[in-house]
Amino acid sequence: MKIVNHLHHLHDLTRLDLYDISCYSDQGDFQTIINNIWSLPKLIYCHLNVHVNKERILYPPTKISTSLRNVHISGYTLKWNEIYRLFEYTSAVKYLSVSVKSNDDSGYKSFLYPTLIDLSIYTFHIYDISKLISFLKNLPNLRRLSVNFSSNLINGYQWKEIIRDYLSNLKVFQLKMKDEISLNENVEERANELINSFRNSFWMDEHKWFVRCFIHDQTIHLETLSKLYSYLEKKLPNWW
Numbered sequence: 486m487k488i489v490n491h492l493h494h495l496h497d498l499t500r501l502d503l504y505d506i507s508c509y510s511d512q513g514d515f516q517t518i519i520n521n522i523w524s525l526p527k528l529i530y531c532h533l534n535v536h537v538n539k540e541r542i543l544y545p546p547t548k549i550s551t552s553l554r555n556v557h558i559s560g561y562t563l564k565w566n567e568i569y570r571l572f573e574y575t576s577a578v579k580y581l582s583v584s585v586k587s588n589d590d591s592g593y594k595s596f597l598y599p600t601l602i603d604l605s606i607y608t609f610h611i612y613d614i615s616k617l618i619s620f621l622k623n624l625p626n627l628r629r630l631s632v633n634f635s636s637n638l639i640n641g642y643q644w645k646e647i648i649r650d651y652l653s654n655l656k657v658f659q660l661k662m663k664d665e666i667s668l669n670e671n672v673e674e675r676a677n678e679l680i681n682s683f684r685n686s687f688w689m690d691e692h693k694w695f696v697r698c699f700i701h702d703q704t705i706h707l708e709t710l711s712k713l714y715s716y717l718e719k720k721l722p723n724w725w
Contacts, residue, residue: 562586641682
């Protein structure tokens with residue numbers, strides 16, 4: 486961790502990967518490390534995956550970076566207000582990869598993020614997707630979007646509306662989502678309804694974005710065909 490503590494001296498650093506690093510410090514010390522990173526005047530790319538006291542916690546920066554263009558945060562799940570702070574202090578970011586878990590939106594402010602052109606976002610156990618949709622509506626220049634839902638489904642009609650009305654510059658769309666259906670519902674009917682919502686000219690002709698759908702127990706999985714097959718998925722029998 487010595488090099489981390491001396492990062493603020495590396496004024497010519499343009500790329501930084503801190504992956505699977507453990508450190509033992511209090512919140513103030515780690516906040517200082519984050520601020521030192523964000524203060525590096527030439528830093529363009531930053532990948533953060535640091536364990537603090539064996540916990541995966543990220544303290545958003547309180548120093549503004551005008552140089553950072555590519556931010557990849559792995560191993561942490563952020564709250565929506567932390568996403569807002571990340572943008573607030575990373576004003577030139579173009580490429581962002583983050584995970585979001587909390588449904589708590591206290592402190593979140595909705596405003597345009599015009600610099601962002603590439604977003605990878607992973608959501609865990611978020612049952613109210615309205616905040617995510619609101620966030621996507623504020624990315625007018627987005628060209629690539631990769632979305633992974635672990636406990637929710639947005640049908641093709643909803644995605645079509647979001648993309649047509651708010652993401653007109655989108656060229657690449659990668660989607661992976663799944664949700665467990667209650668036992669009193671017909672899972673095959675729900676899967677048919679979902680896959681049919683992606684079978685129209687917007688998806689198949691205009692963009693040529695194709696999806697596949699399958700069922701495992703009571704869980705519906707849907708993803709774009711660009712996603713790789715996992716070993717488990719190859720063994721699943723119910724395909725669309």
